[in-house]
Amino acid sequence: MKNNTDNKPIVYACSGCSSAAQMTNYLALQLDRKSVAEMSCIVGVGGNVKKLLHTAKSGRPIVVIDGCPLSCAKACLNNHDIQPTHHFELSKFGVAKKYHADFNLEEANKILQTLENCIISGEQKLLQEAQKPKQYKDIEIIEVSTKKQLKAFINFPLELYKGNKYYVPQLYKDIAATFDKNQNPALEFCEAKYWLAYKEGKLAGRIAGIINHKFIAQWQQPYARFGWFDFIEDENTAFALLQAAEKWARAKGMKAVHGPLGFTNFDYAGMLTAGFEELGTFATIYNFPYYPETIQKAGYKKETGWVEYKISLGTQVSEKLQKLAAIVERRLHLTSLKPTTKKEIQPFANNIFNLLNEAYAGLFGMVALNERQIEYNIKKYLSFIKPEFVSLVLDANKELAGFAITMPSLSIALQKSEGKLFPFGFLHIMKAFKKNNTADLLLVAVRKDLQGKGVNAMLMRDINLSFIKNGIAFAESNPELEDNHKVQSMWEYFDARQHKQRACFMKSL
Template sequence: MAQAEIIITPVGNKAELGAFVDLAYRLGRSDPNWVPPLRSEAMELVTRGKNPFFDHADVQFFLARRAGAVAGRISAHIDHLAAAMDPAQGMGPGCGNWGLLEAEDEAVARALIARAEDWLREQGMKRVLAPLSMSVWEEPGQLTKGFDHPPTVMMGHQPERYQHYIEAMAYTPAKLLRTYDLDITKPFPPLIQRIVESGLRNEKIRIRKVDKSKFDAEAAIILHILNDAWSDNWGFVPFTDREIGYAGKKFKPIVREDLIMIAEYEGAPVAFMMTLPDLNEPLKAVNGKLFPFGWAKLLWWLNRPRGKTIRVPLMGVLKKYQSSRLASQLAFMMIEDIRNSAVRNYGFTRGEIGWILDDNQGMVAIADAIGSAVNKEYTIYEKAL
């Protein structure tokens, strides 16, 4: 029996945008390792006027229907800040993206990807990097290793079959992003302990926790270091002022002062390490719904985070120090302070570091030195249009 025709249409109203969001919950619920986000958060991500990504991006959402029923979705987008970057850093002029792919089967996925490519061509794009859902700062890449366990907060989880769908459409890997798993209950190797102890004796170095009562000022310090430290990295796109404020609003409820460190050298902030309790653990328990009882569970957890895992999503050292021994010393000192706080104050047992670019030799060396191991890998693909 022949399959019904697949019809791809742009999302044109609020009801269709709701159907776009809801599809992920229907297709994801059969995967035991998928973590449903709060639906309100998922809606905010794709809503113009709420997500500041739209301030500097052209975005089009598409739905696939078969026999009248929604069978897939995709976003196509052009980030104008990314398009202004040096092409050697991965993006650059003429480069567009697609993301937020969900599909019942390969036929639907192929039709959606082809439609996203057509839209990008219509906008004058010559190349595509994908998947990005939607910014490189949100959930970049297709999961290609680590399907057997849930993602941590702010990381994606896509079915393995999507990888095969993408590669079957002539996409080739452009960059690998890796996360590293670490048993934080164990002390670091003796060499790392000696490096940390040496730093503690250095009067020019101060490692301090953030002061949440000065949240905006501390966030500004961290974002200044981040924009400088990451500015030469592959895929880097600078944060706008609105994105800084938006990210601060999102992070504030789960920020714990003793899990985020700022390193000062000769009295000036030069490095930071941000660590977040894994919000995905309680989110999985509430199944993406705050009502009727999810809000109480989440509020209890936010008041006193407990669980297994913390994640280090971001760290950075000012560029002028990155080639010096000081950079790794500061990193080890911050990691050690956070490790001790996470175990002593919250009972966490596992840390996840990343994502880290596969060719970021400095960060890979730090991850290796403390005994962590790759547990997930995400691939960003490219294709000429």
């Protein structure tokens, strides 16, 4: 059995003053000391402590020891949709629940031996099954090695989702640049492999395997990523693709695989789990409902999630929002800059991404952008925006305090152009910029020292005014971490409907 805590089972015990509860803690502690399992805190799971919840949802095997039929420890985990790998209830071992009495040490040690044997044999069996390569005779997996294969990799979703009215193609030019080492600076610290799946000679799926070394160094999590994962409605195709990525990751010394994620936080991420009959956006992944079902059958468990909102805008900014924005403006000596040209935004371009690094630090998987990445993203985003759809807030020293970057929705335009600028795709995009009733919120950030002080109210007021002026009736929030309540609080001033959910899934290797 491995002693590495990345693969070691986590053990939780119930709490209480009875002899049975005391015994559960003794057993959990002994399993930890024997390196059979790593003891963690069930109070943390039941009490929504983020770090402990993250541990519980890491995909490692879970052992639960309950002292009585109430199964309190198991219930706490179930409240967070976490199922134990092993559940031991001491009453089934004949342990009596007594108050004002100590547990029987001899009895406990006999049970300990049984638990230890069950856990070790169970873990070895699970590990052997997970690492045993399965044969999918009708599926051929080919590693991408030519430009022609890469083009097929990029274009596969166009065929898969042909005729689907909710799927929004990604811009081919941007995706091609993402995979180009000469253009994408993230490839300086990321390794990647790409695979295609063929069934009966026909292209049936794709997957990217990624190792972000900066993420591993910062988060101390030797996890590989999978991304750009698409497949026909055939489990074996998906399993074969995932197996290829997992085999590569294991050979590289990785302890887990999670995704769908891109090279960085600014790539496409999160598998759609709800909202399949909602129009996608150009910044997000759309997938069929069979995707999350299949990924879980492959042994993956949810690691984290995102939610999205569709905001209905009225013809006026709410009085409550206007009052709050005015108070914040006056109290914190802030001013709004409402640019009308890209030239007005350019002096703040670097500061926008530096502020974003600061504001997003600590969020799931976030690794700060370096100078080359900032330059890359300035070209990618700021050259492609409508200035009136940007709001900047400055402090008394004219330093950037917060920003919101939005743009007219490109969903319909990209559907019509199939993600291509030429020969006529750019005309659809130009039309979307000129006349549209929907906008996408791309990036919103507030300086750390001003977070929680109402700066968001100023940003939302200014953006709302611009939307009204430009005939925007609806806005898409795009993904927000489901536990990022600060961001979600922005929508209390609007008629907002939470309409989509997505998740990142993980599997231990």
